[in-house]
Amino acid sequence: MAVDRTFRICPQTGLAYHRSAEQLMKAHAVAGVVALLVGGVLALFVALTRWPAVHMLPADRFYQALTAHGIDMLIFWIIFFEIAVLYFTSSTLLRARLASPRVGWAGFALMVIGALITNWAILRGKSSVMMTSYVPMPAEPSFYLGLILFAVGALIGCFIFLATLVIARYERTYEGSIPLVTFGALTACIIAILTIANGAIILIPTWLWSLGYISNIDPLMYRVVWWALGHPSQQINVSAHVAVWYAIAAIVFGAKPMSEKVSRMAFLLYILFLQLASAHHLLVDPGVSAEWKMFNTSYAMYLAVLASMIHGLTVPGSIEVAQRRKGYTKGLFEWLRKAPWGNPVFSGMFISLVVFGFLGGISGVVMGTEQINIIIHNTIYVPGHFHATVATGTTLAFMALTYFLIPTLFRRELIMQGLAKWQPYIFGISMAVLSLFMMGAGTLGVARRHWDMAFAGNPLGFEYPTTAYLMMGLVGIAGVGAVIGGAAYILITVGSILFGRKLPAGEITTQPEPVRAPVSEALEGHGGGVGVLEARGTFALAMLLLVSFVIYYFINWKYLASVWGLS
Amino acid sequence: MSAILPPAQRLWWKEPVERIEIVWIVLAFVWCLILTFMMPYWHVFGKQNLSNEAYRTTPQAFAAKAQAVVDKWKVREVGGVPVVRPPAGADIYLVGRLWQWWPAYELKKGESYRLHLSSLDWQHGFSLQPVNINTQVLPGYEMVITITPNEAGEYTIVCNEYCGIGHHNMLGKIFVVD
Numbered sequence: 239m240a241v242d243r244t245f246r247i248c249p250q251t252g253l254a255y256h257r258s259a260e261q262l263m264k265a266h267a268v269a270g271v272v273a274l275l276v277g278g279v280l281a282l283f284v285a286l287t288r289w290p291a292v293h294m295l296p297a298d299r300f301y302q303a304l305t306a307h308g309i310d311m312l313i314f315w316i317i318f319f320e321i322a323v324l325y326f327t328s329s330t331l332l333r334a335r336l337a338s339p340r341v342g343w344a345g346f347a348l349m350v351i352g353a354l355i356t357n358w359a360i361l362r363g364k365s366s367v368m369m370t371s372y373v374p375m376p377a378e379p380s381f382y383l384g385l386i387l388f389a390v391g392a393l394i395g396c397f398i399f400l401a402t403l404v405i406a407r408y409e410r411t412y413e414g415s416i417p418l419v420t421f422g423a424l425t426a427c428i429i430a431i432l433t434i435a436n437g438a439i440i441l442i443p444t445w446l447w448s449l450g451y452i453s454n455i456d457p458l459m460y461r462v463v464w465w466a467l468g469h470p471s472q473q474i475n476v477s478a479h480v481a482v483w484y485a486i487a488a489i490v491f492g493a494k495p496m497s498e499k500v501s502r503m504a505f506l507l508y509i510l511f512l513q514l515a516s517a518h519h520l521l522v523d524p525g526v527s528a529e530w531k532m533f534n535t536s537y538a539m540y541l542a543v544l545a546s547m548i549h550g551l552t553v554p555g556s557i558e559v560a561q562r563r564k565g566y567t568k569g570l571f572e573w574l575r576k577a578p579w580g581n582p583v584f585s586g587m588f589i590s591l592v593v594f595g596f597l598g599g600i601s602g603v604v605m606g607t608e609q610i611n612i613i614i615h616n617t618i619y620v621p622g623h624f625h626a627t628v629a630t631g632t633t634l635a636f637m638a639l640t641y642f643l644i645p646t647l648f649r650r651e652l653i654m655q656g657l658a659k660w661q662p663y664i665f666g667i668s669m670a671v672l673s674l675f676m677m678g679a680g681t682l683g684v685a686r687r688h689w690d691m692a693f694a695g696n697p698l699g700f701e702y703p704t705t706a707y708l709m710m711g712l713v714g715i716a717g718v719g720a721v722i723g724g725a726a727y728i729l730i731t732v733g734s735i736l737f738g739r740k741l742p743a744g745e746i747t748t749q750p751e752p753v754r755a756p757v758s759e760a761l762e763g764h765g766g767g768v769g770v771l772e773a774r775g776t777f778a779l780a781m782l783l784l785v786s787f788v789i790y791y792f793i794n795w796k797y798l799a800s801v802w803g804l805s
Numbered sequence: 806m807s808a809i810l811p812p813a814q815r816l817w818w819k820e821p822v823e824r825i826e827i828v829w830i831v832l833a834f835v836w837c838l839i840l841t842f843m844m845p846y847w848h849v850f851g852k853q854n855l856s857n858e859a860y861r862t863t864p865q866a867f868a869a870k871a872q873a874v875v876d877k878w879k880v881r882e883v884g885g886v887p888v889v890r891p892p893a894g895a896d897i898y899l900v901g902r903l904w905q906w907w908p909a910y911e912l913k914k915g916e917s918y919r920l921h922l923s924s925l926d927w928q929h930g931f932s933l934q935p936v937n938i939n940t941q942v943l944p945g946y947e948m949v950i951t952i953t954p955n956e957a958g959e960y961t962i963v964c965n966e967y968c969g970i971g972h973h974n975m976l977g978k979i980f981v982v983d
């Protein structure tokens with residue numbers, strides 16, 4: 239079996255695509271988009287049911303749709319796309335051949351089969367247990383089996399990524415250290431491997447339990463281990479989409495990291511300080527001590543939060559520096575005003591960054607505070623938070639990257655460019671509004687995963703304030719907007735792949751030039767060091783974030799102080 | 806295009822760090838320390854902390870304790886559920902089960918009670934409205950929280966952990982009187 243060593247040099251970008259890797263990346267991206275389509279249709283039903291005036295689905299269908307929405311979006315869409323990102327950042331960015339593409343296809347097949355099995359199990363109607371599948375509420379064995387197969391497939395993808403890095407080093411396909419973006423992807427990959435190990439520890443026994451081979455699974459133990467899967471996997475998403483932010487900043491602006499050392503350290507902090515991140519899902523659980531909660535929820539000293547705050551400065555900071563070099567130097571924000579807001583690759587990335595930081599980041603730390611969690615746990619505030627982080631932050635970053643990949647990887651011209659210009663705004667702004675009002679309704683006590691906030695016909699029921707109803711109505715409306723934005727993305731990408739004008743393949747070679755930084759850059763460096771890079775605008779934005787953060791954090795303590803005494 | 810290329814300076818780890826980055830890291834780190842400090846601070850000075858008190862239990866044992874409280878102090882019924890008026894400081898038991906919180910309580914404002922929570926079947930979520938106090942309720946675990954109602958009124962316990970098809974109808978009551 240001969241090893242495929244042919245590369246295609248993309249004529250527009252100069253990127254070198256290993257032919258076998260190219261097919262795999264396309265397959266994963268397409269499978270991800272299919273999952274997004276399914277999850278998006280379900281999102282519409284879910285949002286329309288939570289909109290009190292519409293209340294579309296009956297209860298059983300709602301819980302079924304919500305289970306599938308969570309899994310298709312958070313697990314299948316995100317992870318399929320992430321494997322494509324792993325292959326891109328290893329094989330393509332390092333100009334290396336992908337390790338064992340055949341095994342890669344086997345992994346892909348497992349992921350597809352797993353996704354189909356789990357969806358099929360949910361469709362049958364006896365596995366409406368939500369993605370968390372908390373024991374002892376049982377799902378059908380096939381529900382867990384599908385997830386396990388999918389995870390094994392994803393694990394294979396992770397190992398292929400690592401093996402590709404080894405090949406790249408061995409065959410000297412690049413000079414110096416791996417690029418920052420690849421480093422970020424490596425972070426994501428390492429966390430993914432740890433996470434999937436935790437997943438195996440909990441899902442395999444649960445599967446055996448559903449088959450009757452194990453008599454009992456302790457619900458607290460389940461929650462501890464499940465969240466050691468569930469939370470760190472969000473750190474995979476963060477690492478992956480931060481890597482995509484850096485990549486887009488580089489692609490669109492030619493931006494370089496302000497300092498490699500700081501950005502890489504920040505990625506490293508993600509790995510070092512998330513081991514027991516599951517803690518902040520257990521802040522109001524019985525049998526977990528306050529000391530354990532405090533230590534683990536803050537990852538000792540919130541160093542993973544620190545890492546995200548660093549990226550929040552360095553990504554836009556690198557853009558500002560690049561823009562100022564081009565002469566956009568007026569005032570604090572000319573660099574931002576003159577950014578290509580009509581280019582969905584940029585606008586998608588930037589909206590992703592802002593929504594992730596301001597809405598997702600702040601709310602996450604607030605609700606992850608040991609005591610504040612008491613007034614937030616399991617309210618619809620929680621989905622509000624993660625629709626800002628992963629459903630907007632990660633998803634929109636991946637959408638933005640797709641607009642770059644369609645011409646270079648799929649070799650098609652983008653169709654409906656007018657719509658593409660608007661798509662990140664429609665999706666991003668609607669999702670931000672959706673998140674915001676979910677958080678608002680959660681603050682008023684509205685429960686998540688709940689079919690009827692009116693408790694119709696129940697003698698013990700009560701009335702939420704009208705503001706809560708209003709907010710859930712706005713959640714419904716924003717949800718429709720977000721689904722339209724998501725549909726536009728699918729229409730444009732699938733339409734372009736099928737009907738877009740074909741672009742030239744470019745030259746085929748078996749000996750691509752090794753990747754290296756251009757000599758001019760090496761000479762010019764940073765221009766010599768400290769304090770030379772100007773990023774005042776970014777710093778102002780960062781301060782705005784910090785001030786909002788501080789105010790909102792203490793507002794929540796004040797709110798907490800007003801509730802019943804608890805000890 | 807340097808974030809997608811190897812670092813321009815081969816010895817990138819020896820490059821000096823930008824001043825603006827250092828300033829931001831210091832500010833962010835100080836903020837992280839404050840975030841960390843607030844939690845133990847609230848344990849000492851705050852009035853809303855969950856206790857560490859929890860026991861292993863069984864559905865039978867826990868249901869029996871709740872039944873005993875009902876037998877002793879039941880005063881009336883609401884929607885078919887007994888309402889229990891315990892003396893201040895008493896140990897009171899709240900059962901979560903498909904799909905009901907049982908029994909209901911009548912408490913006095915400003916007094917403290919030791920509330921024991923457990924589930925007889927699946928996981929449930931204790932969500933007291935409209936004050937919005939939320940905790941997780943697990944089968945096999947008995948959590949004890951000392952509660953001190955600070956305002957009179959009718960409070961509803963909503964279930965906010967998904968527990969099957971009747972989840973949205975799983976409610977309970979706590980009345981607080983002056």
Ligand code: HEM
Pocket residue numbers: 278281282284285288304305307308309311312315316368369370618621625628629630633672685686687688716717718720721724
């Ligand atoms: C396309 C627009 C979207 C809309 C309108 C939407 C809307 C919603 C709503 C209303 C809920 C239900 C909250 C509840 O009752 O608890 C929900 C849950 C959820 N959504 Fe979305 N969503 C969208 C996109 C996404 C995306 C892109 C992701 C992930 C990447 C995502 C992940 C989830 C998850 C994990 C849940 C929780 C399911 C559970 O509680 O088990 N959603 N979504």
Ligand SMILES: [Cu+2]
Pocket residue numbers: 901902904928929930964965966967968972975
């Ligand atoms: Cu319940």
Ligand SMILES: [Cu+2]
Pocket residue numbers: 929930964965966967968969972973975
């Ligand atoms: Cu429930």
